[in-house]
Amino acid sequence: MMATQDVIARSATTTERPSIREIGEVAKLIDTSKCIGCKACQVACSEWNDLRDEVGTSAGTYDNPIDLTAQSWTVMKFAEYENPGSGNLEWLIRKDGCMHCADPGCLKACPSPGAIVKYANGIVDFNQDHCIGCGYCITGCPFDIPRISEKDKKAYKCTLCSDRVSVGLEPACVKTCPTGAIVFGSKADMKEHAAGRIADLKERGFDQAGLYDPDGVGGTHVMYVLHHADQPSLYSALPDEPTISPLVSLWKGVTKPLALLGMGAAVLAGFFHYTRVGPVRVEEEQENAELSEPVVHQVDPSVHVVDPKEPRP
Amino acid sequence: MTNHWSDIQNADLVLIMGGNAAEAHPCGFKWVTEAKARNKARLVVVDPRFTRSASVADLYAPIRTGTDIAFLGGLINYLLENDKIQHEYVVNYTDVAFIVKEGFGFEDGLFNGYDADKRSYPDKTAWGYELDEDGFARVDKSLSHPRCVYNLLKQHYSRYTPEVVSNICGTPQDRMLQVWEAIAETSAPGKAMTVMYALGWTQHSTGSQMIRTGAMVQLLLGNIGMPGGGMNALRGHSNIQGLTDLGLLSNLLPGYLTLPLEAEQDYAAYIAKRTAKPLRPGQLSYWQHYEKFHVSLMKAWYGKNATAENNWGYDWLPKLDIPGYDVLKVFDMMYQGQVNGYFCQGFNPIASFPNKAKVSAALAKLKYLVIMDPLATETSEFWRNAGEYNDVDTAAIQTTVFRLPTSCFAEENGSLVNSGRWLQWHWKAAEPPGQAQTDVVIMGGLFHRLRELYRKEGGAYAEPLLNIDWAYRQPEEPTAEEIAQEYNGKALGDVFDLQSGAQLAKAGEQLSGFGLLRADGSTSCGCWIFSGSWTQAGNQMARRDNADPYGMGQTLGWAWSWPANRRILYNRASADPAGNPWNPEKKRLVWWDGGKWGGTDVPDFKVDSPPADGMNPFIMNPEGVARLFAIDKMNEGPFPEHYEPFETPIGRNPMHPDNPQAISNPAARVFKNDMELFGTAKEFPYAATTYRLTEHFHFWTKHCRLNAITQPEQFVEIGEVLANELGIKAGERVKVSSNRGYIKAVAVVTKRIKPLTVDGQTVHHIGIPLHWGFAGVARNGYLTNTLTPFVGDANTQTPEFKSFLVNVEKA
Missing domain, CATH: 3.40.50.740 (Rossmann fold)
Known part of the structure; x- marks a missing residue:
């Protein structure tokens, strides 16, 4: 964890942020053109963070686990693409995980004070001790990243190894990556490194090679080098133009300040009640979603009950 | 590897064929990305499947499994036809000018001397050079003699035209020619291609010859001995190189010394046969020193019990009654x-x-x-x-x-x-x-x-066991350090320079290298090629200095490389005949400085032999040059020829359609009960190949939770076209059967396996990873080798895991 002086944004909080420290922004750069999909990053992530997911099943793809879960904070996504221009087959492999947005939708959506924070270096972190398991961070995230644990009903995602970074180490996935496809440093340095990689890719025939650092979320602290920066969605549905859901803006712009005002001296139980009922109403307007807890669970693949010992149907 | 992992960064072109380095060697694969970054190197991948390596390649070409000799034979023809060979290298450093004996011949898929009943070539005497009166091989530097290796080579591979090759391999001609063109560029002196291969070449009934064909291509391009070049076998287990080095094969002794055959009861004859005299004037022929290595080995094993009188315990060595107990x-x-x-x-x-x-x-x-x-x-x-x-x-x-x-x-x-x-x-x-x-x-x-x-009860011929020297400090538990020192070797008596008489080592000292080994019993050494790894200066293998003063990635202070800490074998060939590097800017390795050889690597050469003396770089060969013509060293012939896998999807060898003896490797040993279990394309129409995945190591890591999470369940890969034909969807279970059994697994349906057109037919591949079984924490699965045929390469007996036939149906 970083020091509290480094927190520059905090969910459901209106107090002035600390600002006396000058801290540079960091970034992790994932070069899809150097990635061989070996999943060493997945394993390193699980090891460093002491996570052990279930032994799942094969869904007929190389993706395993098939999606992010509360215990798998990064997974490799494999997409087969027949390039109509070159006629070549391409196997586009992307490491999925939190993008650490400069303008984090999860933080905006979160109703629990301090459950989601943004540090001055750009890392967006979840504090599970403040998490109430409402799942709004999932709604707020344009990349569909946070997952709620079946075990403790709290939200989890990649921390960009904020514990390692705070003591001058690179994230575990970066440390382990055998091909140097994942690199870490200041955001400025990473952009410069990316520029070199993009020039190399263009020289190798990928005219549309470029950097993925989308404006819609204010830029990200996890960036991709893509061979086809003009078509991010080729990479297992990486959003072409990610933005924060209008629902979150609504919640943030109107409902949340009211909620916070109303909170005042409210007891914790009251707060719980409010946050659970309030925003669900917002969703209700849209798609008549269920009112009770399963709303959260349905968007969360991690809560699908998987028993590896169970024989397959 | 003739070269080594970090040297791959010096390559101008990387060919991954017969392997999938990104999948099976992800850490070593980083050096491919380094080559791309440093030299703008291109990566070419040739494989039946579009693999993880292919996913980061500049150029990918599909190939039918088991047809690599045809692909590379076609490449040899292409290089010769288009004059894309490194002339000065080829003429000086290979055997192209050597004249082959009369009587050598090749007809309808078989070399001369074939015995169909024995499935072998019992008489290989014609597979050799013509010798002159002094016992030297005859050469014709003008390359005009009809039986010089150059002309025989040209003739042999002239049959491998692009049309013929494409018809066998199923590789579309345009794509094949693109690959050949890219490779041919490295024939320029000073340019280098590295070849990275693994079990995708070794595990065929023609595996050794596939590797040889690759090596021949590298010789014609002048890429052997070069930084960023070489033939690089990516070993399948972390210490499997050590296994072969230490001779853990039934017919070998440590350091690639060989066990005697049953007929070799006479010690002097055993040594004489292995002590190769130079076949050309002025050549080093390093195996001349065989007896020094052999006697030192016997002293390491038997100590004082091995004496000149008992021929250093020669009778205690087993004598092979058959070529090997593989x-x-x-x-x-x-x-x-x-x-x-x-x-x-x-x-x-x-x-x-x-x-x-x-x-x-x-x-x-x-x-x-x-x-x-x-x-x-x-x-x-x-x-x-x-x-x-x-x-x-x-x-x-x-x-x-x-x-x-x-x-x-x-x-x-x-x-x-x-x-x-x-x-x-x-x-x-x-x-x-x-x-x-x-x-x-x-x-x-x-x-x-x-x-x-x-000792107590006696027994039949107990001497080999009773005479063993076991001088370890704790006999029940010899330490790794003691054993390592034994492999390095030590002086049993004082060791003197044979010419000057100067003392080189005192009795009891660790030896500094195999140059000090003696055949008189004054030295012991458990593995001569490891001599120098633990000297008087200590454990050289424990060194961790990665200084790279020339920026060539040779890091001579990091660990220790056999032989003699040389990082690149045959590295004399990285310099021209006059002793100057072919590429003084980017590829300088060793050179002649006017008085001696030296440079960024330890010269794999006699350091004081001036270029003018004409000693050639391939010092282990009696002829001093590399062999395009394998003389009598390979069981199926001196030039690699395409033969079909034992289970062939097309049922005939398009090179020799009318000779049933030449469909599959005519010299491969097949046991009768296994021959009967080969299947045919009629019942088992699909070409199958087995392999590993990055997420697992062999059958070990399914015992590890984290690996099991990343690939939990057995699957097989089926191309989209075939899956559609069979009505199989991704994630469904399928039954894959061969004539030996069946497995059931989840189907991965993929665009990465395309149907190939071969000999007028459509051939589909089925990819079968091998990792699952009935022990461990991953989901239980069938043992993949339920399916594979019990037949091996004709030289190494490595099983043909990579090419066989299966049928696939919905489970």
């Missing part, structure tokens, strides 16, 4: 009921060996089976009924199984030899769990008990 042979013997007991050390044969049913039946005929392994392997539980995955009648199996848990590499000190021949020392990181013991303790304990029994 594992295929041993398991066939076991299957025939000729083996009582078996020690299985770090080996899981029921999973790792072809035709599981045969291996399982063979194990059931044993009286006892001893397993030494850190894991509870399938072999140790071959008797256990694991439902559909191992449906055996336990009560009918009477084999007694002893399971002795051993430590793993991280739980002991020692060295590992990597693919690049580096001996790297490692230190114990943890105590072994439970009752696990090191393999040394177990083997040492067994030795002492056996020796005691022989």
